[in-house]
Ligand SMILES: Nc1ncnc2c1ncn2[C@@H]1O[C@H](COP(=O)(O)OP(=O)(O)OP(=O)(O)O)[C@@H](O)[C@H]1O
């Protein structure tokens with residue numbers, strides 16, 4: 001059976017670090033329609049923060065650009081897409097390795113993708129050098145107890 | 149961030165009062181390095197009591213201050229690390245290098 005989309009949203013932001021909090025809080029508020037636990041909300045917030053920060057500091061290298069965020073709600077799942085039209089990633093496999101960073105001088109730790117992978121159920125990364133990067137992640141929201 | 153100086157112990161406490169992301173950590177980093185360089189503490193403690201949210205920027209912030217403190221011969225510790233934060237620090241494997249302590253007092257006595 002096809003999964004049915006219950007709700008959908010889209011946000012576009014300028015690549016300013018001040019927007020990171022807005023992005024994760026907005027997605028978390030949207031996700032709350034699925035009645036997630038506090039823990040699940042925390043995982044979503046952190047993962048969105050990682051993806052949006054990556055778009056700003058790596059994708060756009062702190063120059064001006066647009067970060068797009070889309071989210072879809074299914075019966076028991078949220079799908080979040082974060083994309084930029086920035087520099088792109090040369091070697092995605094290497095980028096996803098724990099502790100791999102190209103910005104160690106800026107106090108990055110290379111843990112962003114590892115955190116997204118651990119906190120979400122699925123993570124896919126598509127990227128083309130010079131064109132940009134798209135990160136899609138999904139998380140199951142477990143229904144506990146009875147639904148009314 | 150609130151900064152507390154304990155002169156006789158050469159102890160510096162950074163009480164973080166905001167969410168820790170890329171944006172806020174750059175501001176905190178500048179202030180923290182300034183304080184460490186000025187005070188040259190023997191011991192620096194990050195108090196996360198009031199931190200609700202943290203992403204990987206928190207890892208970079210803590211490792212970076214570990215380096216600054218070490219360059220003056222000081223050590224770095226963390227306290228009041230909630231479950232969310234602990235998971236992230238554990239994933240990064242830094243808890244051996246930068247331990248979590250129960251309180252400021254215990255260490256002083258022990
Ligand atoms: N949107 C993006 N555009 C271009 N490169 C990216 C993008 N996202 C990630 N990267 C590349 O992948 C690497 C790993 O990303 P990851 O988020 O895991 O670590 P980091 O951002 O370097 O450090 P941290 O997230 O721990 O602060 C980055 O250093 C960067 O080279």
Ligand SMILES: [Mg+2]
Pocket residue numbers: 050053054108111112113204
């Ligand atoms: Mg990152």
